Amino acid sequence: MDSKERIAEGENSNWRERKDKLFFGIVVILSFITISPIALILYKLIVKGYKQINLDFFFKVAPDTLQAMTAVRNGELLPGGIANGITGTLLMVAVASVIAIPLSILIGIFLYENQGKQYANLIRSLTDILQGVPSVVLGIIAYIWIVQGITKGFSALAGSVALAIMMLPLIIRSTEETLKMLPISIKEAGAALGVPYHKIILKVMIPSGFSGLMTGILLSISRVIGETAPLMLTTLGSTAINLNITKPTSAVPLQIWEFYNNPNMIDLVWSSSLFLLGFVLTLNIIAKRISNQFN
């Protein structure tokens, strides 16, 4: 290599380094732009909402208009909290999970076992379509099925059914994907020991993919926990704590909507939103942890 070439090479690598730095800079800037919405949202919610977050917030039901008005006039914190919403949300998510989890895991296993078959592909496409159905439409369906058909009135059960339908496609797909990721050799190992098919699925495959399934379940819960539209049509809301699934029940997102409509309770909008977002973020972080452990 003569000196000219060496110089040319040197210039070349200089240019490459600069190009490298330039791209690095662009990537960093774009990343900041991407995370700025969530950062700004969190910032706003914390600044506006932290004041109301205290023990009462978790353990007392929402104040009535008169209490709120008095508090606002005296410049005090709003009394009460969102206990009716928290219990309602937990109740409905629990019932929805009881409906959706076993059903969607079974469908996920079915899809996994019937790869490439036409009817399985059809079910897979229907699942994808279900995922695209607007949640308010599911609310209307649950209204017709449950509110009109079974409970003859607004009820937590109707809300749970709407949420369960929303959870189905998410868990179905995550179950199928998780099982597909497991090496087929474990299934063969079970079969070679003469283990019946249902026990291979229940005692070998499901435990091996447990964290994958768990991740899917947690993500689907975090997806539906903030749903508002279907609940407005199905559970209506309630000012008291209600644990009877055939009766109208409150939920955190419903309460946010109610607080928003009452000029005296604006402060509670912020704290409830902060609580809801915090809850969803926590679920997501736990899901992430579990799935990392799985991989």
Add this chain to the structure above:
Amino acid sequence: MNENILQIQHPVLSISNLMIAYGKDKSAVRDVTADVKRNAITAIMGPSGCGKSTLLRAINRMHELYPNIQTTGDILLNGESIYKMSTTRLRRKIGMVFQRPNPFPTMSIYENVIAGYDLNGSKLKKGEKDAIVESSLHDVGLFEEVKDSLNKKGNFLSGGQQQRLCIARALAFKPEVILMDEPTSALDPLSTAKIEDLLVELKKQYTIVLVTHNMSQAARISDNAMFMYLGELVEYDKTKKMFTNPADSRTEGYLTGKFG
């Protein structure tokens, strides 16, 4: 044809006119008839896609897991047709070890060895379980290495140890026959040598049928050897005879590396 040369007395397995086809016209095994000698290692060799794995998996009916499979002919285990047994009973008598070590990832070493009993719902006392686990691990020479970590998960073991664990899992049932589908192809030479020594040791108590890609492995450890080509059992003879004086030109071609 070749049975006359082998003169196998009281074969543990006797395969007759076995034909296996995937779908309508993709035949994988064509009219195989052969007896497998007790307490010996029988190697099945042949180029990729010659049907040797399918033949092996037919022996414990694992091939039935594939879709659209058609099987005709019969396989007798100690004179009893395997198609008349439940797969659970059959697979207790004919164990299987796979190409890649596949211990159950959620189970401990102990649970892996006893898995065949636990997953089939056998109710054994703790003492009986302990005895089975210990003797199975002893048989594969793993007991001393893992006796202090029986409750740890199987995946922390090395590849060779995992494969021996899988062999122990198959031995736990005290099977008549152990089928091995290229059991060392995913292992390093040292682990391979250990497994080969183990197989030679195991054949005193068990009958081993071994599919292998590795001709020198077949030459080193097998007593009898089958050569399959395009689904056909071309030649079946004593390993020594086949490697020194093959009867069929296709066998010779394969063994001398002309194809495969």
